[in-house]
Amino acid sequence: MRLLKKIIWLIIPIALTGCDLLSDSYRMEFRDGSWREITISPFSDEARWREGCATGEILVDMSLPLKRGKVVHDRKQLLIGGELFALEDGKLYRGNGMVFGETPDHVQRGLKGMDVCRTLRPERGALPKLKGKGLGD
Template sequence: MAVVSRYCLLASLLWLGGCDLLTDSYRVEFSDGSWREISITPFSDEAHWREGCATGEIFTDLVLPLKRGNKMEGKQPLLIGGEKFELDGDSLYRSNGMVFGHSPDHIQRGLKGMDACRNLRPVRGGLPKLKARGFGD
């Protein structure tokens, strides 16, 4: 009886928390601090796609359709929003060679990051210098 009550408790927690507790998030962080994250729920036919900058701005937050292919040799092909991906263990590979890691601190070197984030960042020394009037002039 105790085993049944534990399963009921676990099922009710999943029901209350939704299937978000089972969501796998794959993230790539670029060398400039911008990032891209794809979250996939095992039983859903949708993927959550988010992109943001190191300064905290999130400029893309989409829910895209997800189609799963048959698993072959430990790799599962995915079609997220019409683009081909491949799920292999703890990594998600994009068709252009980008690797999304399962941990939030996955940094892919050599990629320049996102153009939208570069436009948000002020150029070093580009801000106007303010002078206070009446103080030693």
């Protein structure tokens, strides 16, 4: 009876959150503070793609179709929104070699952010524009 109660107490939070506790988030932050994040649930055929700026503004929040492929060279192949990705050791590799680290353990710093974030003018009292040093900007 005790084991049954423990199992029920473990299942209740998962049911309430819709299995979000089991999803993995992969995030890349850029030096100007903008970021991209991909969240993959093990039971879903969709991935959530979000992009935002350092000012807190979320520019993109969409669900993309997800297809899981074979394992090639210890990397699990994923097709997210028609674009090839590979998953290996808690890191998500984009087809062009860009690495998305698994949050919160690892944040990958990119050189360039999103152009849209640099052109946005922050509202009065918002965070100032961040600029990478030594990048020639």
